[in-house]
Amino acid sequence: MLPPQRIAVTGASGLIGTTLVGHLKSEGHTVQRFVRRPAAAPDEISWDPIWGTVDMEALHGVDAVIHLAGAGVGDKRWTTKYKTEILNSRLLGTTAIAQAVATVKPQVFISASAMGWYGETGNRAVNEKDRGGDDFLATVCREWENAADLAGDVRTVKLRTGLVLDPTGGALGRMIPLFRFGVGGRLGSGKQWWSWITLHDVIRAITFALENPISGPINLTAPNPCTNREFTAALARALHRPAVFPVPAIALKLAFGGFSIEMLGSKKVEPEALINAGFNFDYPHIGAAISALVD
DSSP: OOOOOEEEEESTTSHHHHHHHHHHHHTTOEEEEEESSOOOSTTEEEEETTTTEEOHHHHTTOSEEEEOOOOOTTSSOOOHHHHHHHHHHHHHHHHHHHHHHHHHOOSEEEEEEEGGGGOOOTTOEEOTTSOOOOSHHHHHHHHHHHHHGGGTTSEEEEEEEOEEEBTTBHHHHHHHHHHHTTOOOOBTTSOSEEOEEEHHHHHHHHHHHHHSOOOEEEEESOSSOEEHHHHHHHHHHHHTOOOOOOBOHHHHHHHHGGGHHHHHSOOEEOOHHHHHTTOOOSOOSHHHHHHHHHO
């Protein structure tokens, strides 16, 4: 365990950020949250990701910066306008934070990315050594990670996060009510690979990155990806409900537009860098993970 440190976090109000801030505080660290308005408390740092401004005086002396902010890729239909927002929220925000990091030089800079880096992988397993894809999200992730490199010689970790599972939000949070009412089922063919990780293990992995001298991209995905059919079957078993209402691909495309590509696409992503660094997952298998989450 690290001695008490001063850690600054963007995206502190999101699904991951909220839990991470609480965990870091419980470990005795001082956490400062970036806010997009004038700071109103000692634990706040003002910044504007669009204009690229950061309160450098408030940031001076931090031991670590964790950058999680970015517009949600599944929050809205992918109109041309929203796709621009998805890209700019990451590119501009990460550029501003990374340049600030290069100036104040904390011990480590941990910056969010996503498994979207790999694009469509089909049945092919990929790890951190594989090349990126060429679809929209792969392009976003490439620009996102390039911006993080502006931190210069500060140790930088890039979190290529998979499907984060927690009953309070994200994909699982949306699916649980449907399954409880007995109207859940596979998405499309159900053969697509889903690379997932519990929120619990996400927090443990970020803490691991703070405490250990790893750098570069790390896949935040459990070591056992599953197909969507396996995922929905595990959720149905855990809730003691049937999974007999598959959602046709055309319905997903009508409901979610461009984001349906991610729901129907296949990404088989393995966490080789974390495993090689000695990280152990508390929830490596989907059945046990979902059972614990919906218990």
